[in-house]
Amino acid sequence: MYAVLGRRHGRILHADQQEGSQIFTVNAVLPVIESLNFANEIRKQTSGKANPQLSFSHWEIIDLDPFWTPTTEEEYKLYGEKADTENRALHYMNQVRRRKGLHVEEKIVEFAEKQRTLTKNK
Incomplete structure (x- = not known):
């Protein structure tokens, strides 16, 4: 997952694992133009285990x-x-x-x- 974000010029803000579960949450910033087809690529690289949720954050x-x-x-x-x-x-x-x-x-x-x-x- 980190490789996909790096390849698309993303920056990881923080990563946490929820206590008592195997859920790992990663918050990152990704340019909108690089987010095209991002969900398919991240699912492919993680064998379907990652579920991306994209939302607009800010202009840069x-x-x-x-x-x-x-x-x-x-x-x-x-x-x-x-x-x-x-x-x-x-x-x-x-x-x-x-x-x-x-x-x-x-x-x-x-x-x-x-x-x-x-x-x-x-």
């Missing part, structure tokens, strides 16, 4: 610029030219835009040198 700003690219020499050394680390704000923004049918700027071919050649096999 993601402190990342979705359009950030490395500019200084230090940032180029740390992140590289392409900034291969995933920008969560950009990822969430693109997910919402795709779901609403809006244009998403993304490259069709990311690494052209890795494409295969079209030679015939004999």
Whole structure:
């Protein structure tokens, strides 16, 4: 269960076991966009033993610029030219835009040198 929450950028607030029973309660905060299909995944990972109950808690700003690219020499050394680390704000923004049918700027071919050649096999 902790792995599923971590993979979906969730934060565990507290976990308690009720005295005299085997019921274990976990309170966590999970971004709404990451909660899609969460119930099915958590049941699958726990063989149906976990029952998630989701409710809205609060709004929280993601402190990342979705359009950030490395500019200084230090940032180029740390992140590289392409900034291969995933920008969560950009990822969430693109997910919402795709779901609403809006244009998403993304490259069709990311690494052209890795494409295969079209030679015939004999």
